[in-house]
Amino acid sequence: MISGVFIPPQIATVQAASKPFVVVIDAGHGGTDPGAIGAISQEKDLNLSVSLELGRQIKSAYPEVSVLYTRETDIFIPLQKRADFVNKNNADLFICVHTNSSPVPAAKGAETFVLGTDRLDKNLDVAMRENAVIKLEKDYQTAYHGFDPNSIDSYIMFELMQNQYLDQSLNYASYVQQGFSGTLKRGDRGVRQAAFWVLLKSACPSVLVEMGFISNPEEERFLASQNGQKQIAKVMCDAFGSFYKRATDVKVDTARVVEKPAPAAEKPVPAAEKPSPAQTTAPSTTTEDNPVQQTLYAVQIFASHEKLEDNDPRFCGRTDCGYIRIGEWYKYYCGVTPNSDEAFQLQKQLKNKFPGCFVIKVKK
Numbered sequence: 001m002i003s004g005v006f007i008p009p010q011i012a013t014v015q016a017a018s019k020p021f022v023v024v025i026d027a028g029h030g031g032t033d034p035g036a037i038g039a040i041s042q043e044k045d046l047n048l049s050v051s052l053e054l055g056r057q058i059k060s061a062y063p064e065v066s067v068l069y070t071r072e073t074d075i076f077i078p079l080q081k082r083a084d085f086v087n088k089n090n091a092d093l094f095i096c097v098h099t100n101s102s103p104v105p106a107a108k109g110a111e112t113f114v115l116g117t118d119r120l121d122k123n124l125d126v127a128m129r130e131n132a133v134i135k136l137e138k139d140y141q142t143a144y145h146g147f148d149p150n151s152i153d154s155y156i157m158f159e160l161m162q163n164q165y166l167d168q169s170l171n172y173a174s175y176v177q178q179g180f181s182g183t184l185k186r187g188d189r190g191v192r193q194a195a196f197w198v199l200l201k202s203a204c205p206s207v208l209v210e211m212g213f214i215s216n217p218e219e220e221r222f223l224a225s226q227n228g229q230k231q232i233a234k235v236m237c238d239a240f241g242s243f244y245k246r247a248t249d250v251k252v253d254t255a256r257v258v259e260k261p262a263p264a265a266e267k268p269v270p271a272a273e274k275p276s277p278a279q280t281t282a283p284s285t286t287t288e289d290n291p292v293q294q295t296l297y298a299v300q301i302f303a304s305h306e307k308l309e310d311n312d313p314r315f316c317g318r319t320d321c322g323y324i325r326i327g328e329w330y331k332y333y334c335g336v337t338p339n340s341d342e343a344f345q346l347q348k349q350l351k352n353k354f355p356g357c358f359v360i361k362v363k364k
Contacts, residue, residue: 031076036101109187175239
């Protein structure tokens with residue numbers, strides 16, 4: 001357990017089939033918005049240097065991954081435009097790089113935030129500070145639908161938002177913090193939840209990394225050094241590697257997949273939605289009649305921390321749903337088929353009821 005938020009063990013995610021993995025790296029602040037200011041550096045510059053180094057390391061280790069930046073120079077970009085960039089490029093992971101600050105010079109350590117209102121009172125000051133950049137924009141109240149980053153009442157809206165990517169975000173965040181505390185031996189301030197606008201509006205797993213305190217002289221020197229920036233970027237790159245490995249290819253043991261039987265009076269299910277026979281049979285050993293593993297496709301509709309009853313309203317009436325249990329999480333899916341086109345067609349049909357659904361690959 002990392003302080004601040006419980007991290008479920010062995011959380012795995014799955015990547016949309018036949019689609020390049022896209023990671024968007026966001027260097028916080030920039031241009032007319034310097035962010036926090038230290039004795040020898042400014043936050044906007046530290047964020048940019050580490051972001052670019054992180055991108056270089058990811059691209060070197062995983063050349064097949066598409067690495068995009070919200071900014072590569074010292075320019076100001078509104079928070080909403082950063083989130084729009086993430087969504088436009090259909091990102092699979094969004095990493096916001098920031099530097100912390102405190103009126104207490106002794107404050108130190110790294111922390112990683114995901115979207116949420118758990119312990120909102122504890123992390124509200126951080127959220128307000130990072131969201132305050134909104135006020136640098138003209139007519140910000142119209143652009144952000146009346147949201148005031150300095151008003152506690154405005155943060156009530158975050159409690160009404162369900163973050164369907166929370167488990168994947170926690171997954172990456174936990175890897176980052178393990179690297180900071182383990183590899184770098186930095187102070188571990190844990191994985192936390194906070195109400196960041198840029199995370200709220202980004203439709204993918206998203207984290208905001210506060211990589212250290214610019215207000216702490218020792219930490220600032222480390223953050224401003226080339227060696228320190230490379231080490232910090234490597235922690236986030238290694239965390240990306242762990243996340244990416246799980247996200248792109250999850251081999252499913254069909255003995256652990258439980259199918260929900262359709263009621264006797266249920267009307268016929270379209271072919272694209274019918275469960276494959278492989279769903280209801282135990283895995284067989286390799287024989288002359290079954291020489292290779294078969295790749296199947298399905299649509300993951302959501303993840304739950306608890307096992308759901310067959311008639312749970314979250315299934316929206318579907319009766320062909322099964323789950324993959326990974327650690328303490330249940331990944332619910334439907335429509336297993338050997339045809340990827342059928343899976344993508346089903347995904348389009350399900351978008352209205354399950355906005356965050358996506359195609360996954362499974363192996364018999």
